[in-house]
Amino acid sequence: MTxxxxxxxxxxxDYRIARYAAAAIALTVAEAALPSPLPGIKPGLxxxxxxxxxxxxxxxxxxxxxxxxxVAGSLVIGQFLAPGFFLALAGAVCSLGVLALAQHLPPRLxxxxxxxxxxxxxxxxxxxxxxxxWLVPHDGVFYxxxxxxxxxxxxxxxxxxxxxxxxxxxxxIPVAAAPAENPAP
Amino acid sequence: xxxxxxxxxxxxxxxATGAGHxxxxxxxxxxxxxxxxxAAAVVAASYPLLWRGGVADRAIVKRDGQLVTELALNVARxxxxxxxxxxxxxxxxxxxxRVLSDPGPRQYCVQQGWLTRANAVAICAPNHVTLxxxxxxxxxxxYDTLNY
Numbered sequence: 001m002t003x004x005x006x007x008x009x010x011x012x013x014d015y016r017i018a019r020y021a022a023a024a025i026a027l028t029v030a031e032a033a034l035p036s037p038l039p040g041i042k043p044g045l046x047x048x049x050x051x052x053x054x055x056x057x058x059x060x061x062x063x064x065x066x067x068x069x070x071v072a073g074s075l076v077i078g079q080f081l082a083p084g085f086f087l088a089l090a091g092a093v094c095s096l097g098v099l100a101l102a103q104h105l106p107p108r109l110x111x112x113x114x115x116x117x118x119x120x121x122x123x124x125x126x127x128x129x130x131x132x133x134w135l136v137p138h139d140g141v142f143y144x145x146x147x148x149x150x151x152x153x154x155x156x157x158x159x160x161x162x163x164x165x166x167x168x169x170x171x172x173i174p175v176a177a178a179p180a181e182n183p184a185p
Numbered sequence: 186x187x188x189x190x191x192x193x194x195x196x197x198x199x200x201a202t203g204a205g206h207x208x209x210x211x212x213x214x215x216x217x218x219x220x221x222x223x224a225a226a227v228v229a230a231s232y233p234l235l236w237r238g239g240v241a242d243r244a245i246v247k248r249d250g251q252l253v254t255e256l257a258l259n260v261a262r263x264x265x266x267x268x269x270x271x272x273x274x275x276x277x278x279x280x281x282x283r284v285l286s287d288p289g290p291r292q293y294c295v296q297q298g299w300l301t302r303a304n305a306v307a308i309c310a311p312n313h314v315t316l317x318x319x320x321x322x323x324x325x326x327x328y329d330t331l332n333y
Contacts, residue, residue, distance in 0.1 A: 109216030
């Protein structure tokens with residue numbers, strides 16, 4: 001009758017991912033309270049966190065944060081396994097696929113804004129593809145594509161700028177973002 | 186009130202909003218500008234590409250389900266069809282068409298007014314005449330008819 005204790009080793013990586021995922025989930029929940037003119041048009045603020053994690057710690061961490069955000073965020077707002085959850089998941093998976101490629105863009109020419117805009121388009125693409133295959137099996141969904149693409153461009157730029165600004169702030173704990181100390185204005 | 190904010194957070198806020206910070210545009214690199222211009226062009230092009238499906242370019246006139254004529258919607262003209270009980274007059278103007286007059290007793294197809302969208306249809310049942318608009322390429326053949 002000895003109580004068995006299972007000790008799960010927790011690494012520094014786990015803490016870091018959990019911390020960023022928590023921030024992303026908080027943004028998802030905050031965003032769920034915002035009214036939207038059209039279902040599917042959302043700022044996607046959690047993607048700011050994914051971008052920061054991608055640039056600082058690489059694609060693997062970004063994928064963890066993004067997928068944890070989708071699953072846990074949907075649990076918190078009561079959307080788990082609802083259609084919106086699968087749309088978010090499709091968007092997240094597509095944008096992670098694009099992020100895997102976009103992170104290899106030459107950093108001298110392309111900043112977080114480019115990556116953010118590409119990921120935003122991938123997000124919309126994944127969502128609309130799933131909607132066409134599963135939810136609305138009719139070409140009529142493509143009628144909304146220009147509006148979604150406009151929103152993706154707009155919010156992609158804004159999120160990218162916010163991420164770029166956050167990345168310009170030097171990190172205190174790990175020694176990752178070294179060269180971004182305010183270059184003389 | 187500012188004293189209540191923990192030091193670390195105040196520092197972060199100061200850095201995020203702080204004076205002497207880099208202006209936003211310095212966060213964009215040359216490739217970013219290029220990509221943004223390309224993306225904006227693609228988005229702008231997607232509007233006419235995906236939204237022109239509803240634009241009609243031909244009027245199809247049928248009697249007893251048989252094609253009588255197809256009228257291009259680029260020049261104004263009138264067209265007369267003789268049906269079961271008399272003559273129906275179709276009027277075409279650039280981008281739209283209507284049934285101008287019809288011998289039918291209730292005049293439904295006349296009162297429908299101008300048709301502007303592809304696949305819109307006006308049916309003059311007593312005279313066995315229909316007027317239907319058709320879009321380019323006949324792409325929307327999955328609809329039988331659209332009505333508003």
